[in-house]
Amino acid sequence: MAMKSISVTAYLGTAYTIEADIRGHRAIIDQPQAGGGSDLGPSPLELFLFSLAGCIGSIARIAATQQRIALRGMRISVEGDLNPAGLLGKPSEDRVGFQTITIAAEIDADLSDDAKLKFLDEVCARCPLHDNIHYETALRHSMLEADCTV
Structure with a gap:
């Protein structure tokens, strides 16, 4: 069976929030407020x-x-x-x-x-x-x- 590639591109702005559009789904990674983030995501x-x-x-x-x-x-x-x-x-x-x-x-x-x-x-x-x-x-x-x- 042939190999299948799966890829994701994420973007970090000026804070801790990292965002990606994955097949039309918006995904957000962030840090808790206690860690300097905005707690917008896990x-x-x-x-x-x-x-x-x-x-x-x-x-x-x-x-x-x-x-x-x-x-x-x-x-x-x-x-x-x-x-x-x-x-x-x-x-x-x-x-x-x-x-x-x-x-x-x-x-x-x-x-x-x-x-x-x-x-x-x-x-x-x-x-x-x-x-x-x-x-x-x-x-x-x-x-x-x-x-x-x-």
Whole structure:
């Protein structure tokens, strides 16, 4: 199967608010007021965890449909632990990113507890974001050409 590219372009103005138009959906990332932002949206870290929960939920719906499981709903809780010192530019022995990410799910379906756990394991194995976090992914960064007509 051919690779599929997915892209997002975001814009940072003079404050902490970052905005993007994603397929016609306006997305906003901001910092809480206590962190200097305007609290117009979730922080990047909150949105990252939400994206993981959303991916797990989406894959669960696909898998349930494929397996003819009557999935009435799911509650997906994702929690990440990190030391904020590094992102604030302070010395730290810890990595900058999350040290641990914990996923807990409540599955509303007519399955035994063992079957629900097996289903969650399969869903996580099929989730691209879970995969990107669990395994090393090549990550590159570069500068864009300046567009003076903005």
